[in-house]
Amino acid sequence: MGNKKMSKKSFMVLLVLSLMMFGSSFAIADDYMSVHVRPLPLAINTIVDYQFNFTSDSSCSNVLFSDSLSITTDTLGVGAGSVNISDFSGTIPSYICEYRDGVFRSSSPVTSAFYDNIYVNKVVSNDWSNVTISESQINDLDSSTAWSSSFNRDSFDFSYGINYTSATTSYSNVIQLTNGNIVIAHKNNTGVGILTICDINGSNCVDNDFSGGNTTAWIDVIQLSNGNISVAYRDDSESSKGKISICDIDGNNCDINIFNTGASYFLKQIELNNNDIAIAYTDGGNSEYGTFAICDIDGTNCVENVFDSAISYYNSVAQLPNGSIIVAYNDGGNSNYGTFAICDIDGTNCVKKVFNTGSTSYTSINLLSTNKIVVGYKDEGNSNYGTFAICDIDGTNCVENIYASTNTNFNSFNTVVTDLDSIIISYIDVTNSNVIKVVTCNSKGLNCVITDTGYTSNTYTSLAQLDNNNVAVVFKDSSNNVGSLVFLDYVGLQSTYSDDFIGLGTASPSYKLDVNGSISATDYYGSDGSQGMTGSCGSSTTLTIVDGLIISCS
Numbered sequence: 001m002g003n004k005k006m007s008k009k010s011f012m013v014l015l016v017l018s019l020m021m022f023g024s025s026f027a028i029a030d031d032y033m034s035v036h037v038r039p040l041p042l043a044i045n046t047i048v049d050y051q052f053n054f055t056s057d058s059s060c061s062n063v064l065f066s067d068s069l070s071i072t073t074d075t076l077g078v079g080a081g082s083v084n085i086s087d088f089s090g091t092i093p094s095y096i097c098e099y100r101d102g103v104f105r106s107s108s109p110v111t112s113a114f115y116d117n118i119y120v121n122k123v124v125s126n127d128w129s130n131v132t133i134s135e136s137q138i139n140d141l142d143s144s145t146a147w148s149s150s151f152n153r154d155s156f157d158f159s160y161g162i163n164y165t166s167a168t169t170s171y172s173n174v175i176q177l178t179n180g181n182i183v184i185a186h187k188n189n190t191g192v193g194i195l196t197i198c199d200i201n202g203s204n205c206v207d208n209d210f211s212g213g214n215t216t217a218w219i220d221v222i223q224l225s226n227g228n229i230s231v232a233y234r235d236d237s238e239s240s241k242g243k244i245s246i247c248d249i250d251g252n253n254c255d256i257n258i259f260n261t262g263a264s265y266f267l268k269q270i271e272l273n274n275n276d277i278a279i280a281y282t283d284g285g286n287s288e289y290g291t292f293a294i295c296d297i298d299g300t301n302c303v304e305n306v307f308d309s310a311i312s313y314y315n316s317v318a319q320l321p322n323g324s325i326i327v328a329y330n331d332g333g334n335s336n337y338g339t340f341a342i343c344d345i346d347g348t349n350c351v352k353k354v355f356n357t358g359s360t361s362y363t364s365i366n367l368l369s370t371n372k373i374v375v376g377y378k379d380e381g382n383s384n385y386g387t388f389a390i391c392d393i394d395g396t397n398c399v400e401n402i403y404a405s406t407n408t409n410f411n412s413f414n415t416v417v418t419d420l421d422s423i424i425i426s427y428i429d430v431t432n433s434n435v436i437k438v439v440t441c442n443s444k445g446l447n448c449v450i451t452d453t454g455y456t457s458n459t460y461t462s463l464a465q466l467d468n469n470n471v472a473v474v475f476k477d478s479s480n481n482v483g484s485l486v487f488l489d490y491v492g493l494q495s496t497y498s499d500d501f502i503g504l505g506t507a508s509p510s511y512k513l514d515v516n517g518s519i520s521a522t523d524y525y526g527s528d529g530s531q532g533m534t535g536s537c538g539s540s541t542t543l544t545i546v547d548g549l550i551i552s553c554s
Contacts, residue, residue: 047072051099052083058107060097161455161486162202164474165194169483171219171233173462174474176200177249178227180467184474185231186460186483191215193233195251200466202485208251214238218265218281223249224297225271232259232269232279240264242281244299259293259302262286266315266329271297272345273323280307280315280327290315290329292347305347308333316365316375319345320393328355328365328375336360338377340395353395358382362409364425367393368443376425378408386427390445401445406431409458426463426473434458436475438488453486455479524549 051068053060071081097107164184172186177197184196193211198204210229214237221231224246231245231254242264247254262285269279275297283291283304290312295302310333317327323345331339331352338360343350358381365375373395376388379402386404391397407430423441428434434456441448457475464472470489477484524532532549544552 045073049101050081051102053097053099054093055095055097055107056093058095060095060104060107064093161453161484163477163480163482164196164198164202164205164485165207165483167483168481169476170460171217172460172474172476172483173219173221174464174472174485175221175223176464176466176472177223177229179249182464182466182472182485183221183223183229183251184483184485185210185219185221185233186474187216187219191236193219193231193245195221195229195231195247196483197251198485200468202472202487206251208247208254210245210247210251210254210256211235211237211243212254212256218267220267220269222269222271224277225275226297230269230271230277230299232267232281234264234267240284242267242279242293244269244277244279244295244302246299255299257295257299257302259295259299260285260291260304266313268315268317268327270317270319270325272319272325274345276345278317278319278325278347280317280329282312282315288312288332290327290341292325292327292343294347303346305343307341307343307347307350308339308352310334314361314363314377316363318365318367318373320367321371326365326373326395328363328377330360330363336380338363338375338389340373340375340391342395355389355391355395355398356381356387356400366423368423370443372443374423374443374445376423384408384430386425386439388423388425388441388445390443399445401441401448403439403441403445403448404429404437404450409434424463424465424471426461428457428461434478436461436473436486438463438471438473451488453488455484455486 047070049068049070051066053063053066055064056062067084069081069083095107098105165188168189169186172184174182174184176182180200182198182200182202186194186196188194192209192213193216195208195210196205197208210231211233214235216233217236218234219231220233221229224230227249229247229249229251231247233243233245235241235243240263241258242260243256244259245254245256259279260281260283262283264281265284266282267279269277272278277295277297277299279293279295281291281293283289288311289306290308292305292307293302294305307327308331310331312332313330315327315329317325320326320342325343325345325347327341329339329341330336334354336359337354338356340353340355341350342353355375356377356379358379361378361380363375363377365373368374371393373391373393374388375391379385379387384407385402386406386408387400387402389398389400403425404427409428409430423443423445425439427437427439429437436453436455436457438451438453439448453473455475456478458478459476461473461475466472470487473486473488475484476482530546530549530551532551533553537543537550537553542554543550
């Protein structure tokens with residue numbers, strides 16, 4: 001699309017529809033693009049110099065046109081300005097390059113976002129005669145969105161961090177309970193499995209032993225539909241057996257059962273729609289085969305089934321809409337490729353499909369409402385980059401997206417998909433001093449924004465989205481080796497999605513364009529080209545109607 005031509009007005013609409021790299025909102029008026037920004041780290045009452053170069057290449061060398069401006073932030077750290085695009089020559093740039101205070105920050109592709117998503121905040125123009133979004137372009141959309149906020153910023157702002165325990169921790173996992181509290185399952189400095197339950201802001205934390213005083217590893221925690229907490233783990237005090245501990249919502253009264261008598265690791269669990277619990281794990285007592293244990297909701301009557309008769313590491317599990325179970329893992333029997341095994345609800349009749357033809361680790365799988373699968377992983381076959389693949393619901397047609405072109409580690413990492421279909425991933429940036437970071441992308445894998453928490457860790461990060469739309473990230477703080485919790489304020493990517501439809505004022509569009517409100521236009525036309533009437537029919541009783549438009553009356 002880099003050599004195509006279009007009108008200046010059409011390009012200005014393209015800008016407002018696709019330019020999301022700044023975490024900002026935009027409006028077009030004549031030859032100016034208004035931009036709201038919130039620089040990070042937070043800059044209050046500060047003059048910040050910006051330059052925006054519109055280029056044909058990601059290296060930002062071939063500049064098609066450019067503008068510089070100074071923006072003064074307010075007491076909230078937010079500022080606004082207008083980018084002059086009057087020098088636009090008609091060739092659509094492929095990239096927009098941002099410089100702040102003379103320092104290059106990033107380049108972002110223009111055209112890919114335009115074809116995959118439409119972002120609407122407010123567009124003002126005196127001349128719409130050359131502005132067209134064609135039917136074919138709408139059909140190419142997998143999702144669309146209408147922004148409701150007055151401006152949008154970077155996806156997360158750092159809020160605060162706490163130490164939720166004075167003990168050294170590992171294998172930490174965090175979820176939010178239905179009563180609003182946060183629960184962190186972890187191994188403490190003596191090796192005992194602990195459920196730390198805190199209120200939503202990380203205070204008033206109480207520790208409870210879920211392992212009966214035994215030492216633990218490979219811990220995973222979920223909340224069940226009956227309100228209880230399920231912890232799957234390896235019991236290192238009893239020959240590394242796989243165990244499941246079912247506790248009440250306060251972390252007390254835990255009942256412990258064995259799901260595998262052999263050594264068990266790389267554990268992940270889910271509750272199925274038939275209320276059974278499915279645990280995916282590596283069975284060290286059976287040649288490290290990838291295995292399911294399907295248990296009753298109370299952790300009893302577990303039945304094991306092998307999903308891959310080869311060494312299988314980094315297991316992550318989800319349930320598909322048709323009831324099948326899908327596990328993403330490293331297939332040691334096939335060059336350590338990233339692989340899906342899709343099985344019946346009882347863990348049998350598994351079919352394997354490769355999602356990454358390279359060595360793959362730290363997988364985490366989730367579902368998107370667009371009938372897609374998203375799986376995050378460390379791509380060891382591509383410089384250890386942080387990557388996720390978005391695939392069809394049957395595990396095919398996977399498209400990979402690199403969100404971190406640095407060496408990444410995830411350990412107990414989670415890929416969270418919000419109700420708004422934003423993809424949120426926590427990870428450790430090994431290249432940059434093991435800093436814990438959080439990346440947020442839309443459901444197409446575009447418009448990714450990375451937030452630096454400022455904390456470092458060398459093991460075991462996990463995150464949970466809270467019901468206030470903020471995110472809690474749990475980890476072992478490298479500075480003092482204790483269990484820590486960071487809260488991030490979620491302030492961006494507030495969007496609604498629906499396949500092939502655009503909704504304005506509605507989160508559930510049912511038509512190509514579904515408007516909840518009044519529409520003002522000069523003329524209306526049916527699919528056959530007939531022009532709708534704009535006057536009245538008086539006392540006429542015979543109406544000619546095409547596509548819901550009154551064409552004539554007599």
